[in-house]
Amino acid sequence: MAEIKDKKVNDLLAWMQYLDTLLLDATYISPKLEIQATEYAGRGIFANAAIRSNEKLIQVPHSLLLNHSTIIAHILLHDSQDAAKSRVLHKYHKLQPPSTEPENSCLIEVYKSLSYEELLTLTSFQIMAMYLTVERGRGSASFWKPFIDCLPEMDDFKLVPFIWSLETLAHTGDQLRHAKELFHNLPPSTQKHACKMRDKFDADYKTVSELIETQLVKLNTSETVQSFLPVSDFLWAWMCINSRCLYMTIPESKSTESNFTMCPYVDFINHCSQGQCILDIHPITGFSVLTGSDVTYSKNCEIYLSYGPHSNEFLLCEYGFKLLENEWNDLDITSQLTSKLTAAQKTFLGDKHYLGEYTLNAQEISFRTEVCLAVLQYDVANDPRIDLWKDRRLKCLLDGVSDGAVFKPKSNLMIKEILMDVLDESRARLQHCLLEMERDDVFNARKRVAEDLNREVVDMCKLHLNKLE
Numbered sequence: 001m002a003e004i005k006d007k008k009v010n011d012l013l014a015w016m017q018y019l020d021t022l023l024l025d026a027t028y029i030s031p032k033l034e035i036q037a038t039e040y041a042g043r044g045i046f047a048n049a050a051i052r053s054n055e056k057l058i059q060v061p062h063s064l065l066l067n068h069s070t071i072i073a074h075i076l077l078h079d080s081q082d083a084a085k086s087r088v089l090h091k092y093h094k095l096q097p098p099s100t101e102p103e104n105s106c107l108i109e110v111y112k113s114l115s116y117e118e119l120l121t122l123t124s125f126q127i128m129a130m131y132l133t134v135e136r137g138r139g140s141a142s143f144w145k146p147f148i149d150c151l152p153e154m155d156d157f158k159l160v161p162f163i164w165s166l167e168t169l170a171h172t173g174d175q176l177r178h179a180k181e182l183f184h185n186l187p188p189s190t191q192k193h194a195c196k197m198r199d200k201f202d203a204d205y206k207t208v209s210e211l212i213e214t215q216l217v218k219l220n221t222s223e224t225v226q227s228f229l230p231v232s233d234f235l236w237a238w239m240c241i242n243s244r245c246l247y248m249t250i251p252e253s254k255s256t257e258s259n260f261t262m263c264p265y266v267d268f269i270n271h272c273s274q275g276q277c278i279l280d281i282h283p284i285t286g287f288s289v290l291t292g293s294d295v296t297y298s299k300n301c302e303i304y305l306s307y308g309p310h311s312n313e314f315l316l317c318e319y320g321f322k323l324l325e326n327e328w329n330d331l332d333i334t335s336q337l338t339s340k341l342t343a344a345q346k347t348f349l350g351d352k353h354y355l356g357e358y359t360l361n362a363q364e365i366s367f368r369t370e371v372c373l374a375v376l377q378y379d380v381a382n383d384p385r386i387d388l389w390k391d392r393r394l395k396c397l398l399d400g401v402s403d404g405a406v407f408k409p410k411s412n413l414m415i416k417e418i419l420m421d422v423l424d425e426s427r428a429r430l431q432h433c434l435l436e437m438e439r440d441d442v443f444n445a446r447k448r449v450a451e452d453l454n455r456e457v458v459d460m461c462k463l464h465l466n467k468l469e
């Protein structure tokens with residue numbers, strides 16, 4: 001693994017250093033760290049010397065974080081007349097003034113016309129995706145250029161199933177048929193995850209486009225939303241945010257879902273389930289990364305972070321990669337179980353907050369799944385005497401007073417039946433994948449992840465069926 005002689009990374013480091021001198025913000029990158037190319041994941045951060053436990057590795061001040069608060073402040077810097085705007089700006093007085101580079105003035109006019117209140121109508125995700133799209137379009141006039149240049153290209157998201165599903169729109173004839181078949185060879189829960197992302201993306205683009213449209217009307221310009229906010233650029237920005245944001249408490253955030261930020265340099269850290277870096281956010285100093293309390297690194301070791309307890313399906317859908325071994329893999333049997341529920345059973349489970357998300361992992365069947373299996377044992381449709389709310393055995397299970405052993409025999413039979421069906425369907429999908437002809441590199445890479453995900457489902461079913469024998 002050679003150190004990246006990477007102009008983009010060098011420019012990023014020079015930018016961070018320049019701003020540190022200018023703003024006296026105390027950016028810190030340990031001299032024991034360096035960016036290297038990895039064989040499996042683009043860039044990564046490595047130790048070039050031994051690192052102790054509890055050692056500070058990176059500190060990035062608020063002014064270099066890209067999030068809801070800093071973006072609003074940056075946009076409002078273009079017009080500081082309004083009192084509300086000034087109040088926001090006050091907190092971020094260290095931000096750079098807008099660039100004086102010549103550029104498309106319409107972009108700036110739109111920034112100027114957006115009021116503080118209008119900006120607050122957008123979610124963090126929407127505002128970040130809008131801003132990143134526009135700032136990328138501003139090229140060297142953007143404060144963030146060195147950071148934006150280090151973000152991935154669309155090609156880096158080629159394994160994300162939501163992206164395959166979008167690409168089918170661009171295909172015709174045989175190519176379209178092959179792309180569709182491949183997508184439908186993914187496990188159903190993966191397809192569902194991809195469709196949910198697509199719905200969220202469409203909704204985000206619609207909301208932001210409508211806000212921009214309002215500004216263009218106000219400005220009485222002939223520019224179109226499509227030229228201001230090309231959907232393909234918005235998609236790139238949306239995916240960059242999805243795959244690189246870090247969670248932290250942001251001032252002025254509207255909800256806990258808004259508590260995330262993009263952070264230059266820190267976003268070069270790759271994921272592993274046991275990643276042992278610790279992230280910290282301080283109201284004054286900003287974002288920092290430390291080694292864990294009993295973790296040390298020797299020279300040439302890669303520094304990892306755990307992005308969360310995510311299954312391969314989740315990692316593939318949200319980030320575009322999967323792990324060879326993943327202790328967090330699970331099997332989603334929500335659709336199989338919910339299709340068996342009567343309306344009354346659904347109402348009861350909904351009322352108790354146990355409707356949906358029925359999974360099992362290599363160790364166990366989740367408690368939610370156990371509850372659903374127990375409820376399915378009450379023939380509510382045919383026996384009017386049953387009142388799920390007053391049933392003592394169910395109450396004991398839900399209150400944790402009993403381990404639900406009384407439900408086990410029938411639950412095991414039901415789960416066995418479901419797993420045998422899932423096993424058959426997954427084997428058939430796997431067979432289809434294996435029969436697919438090899439085509440271009442992207443198709444082949446997607447075909448392989450579809451095979452892998454189906455194989456993981458088959459293995460999970462077999463594991464539980466063996467236990468149930």
Ligand SMILES: C[S@@+](CC[C@H](N)C(=O)[O-])C[C@H]1O[C@@H](n2cnc3c(N)ncnc32)[C@H](O)[C@@H]1O
Binds near residue numbers: 043
């Ligand atoms: C936060 S970035 C990490 C830095 C990234 N490798 C780069 O070159 O900029 C997250 C992306 O890195 C890649 N990645 C992170 N961890 C990985 C892993 N364990 N295996 C494969 N790819 C990984 C994925 O493409 C993911 O979307």
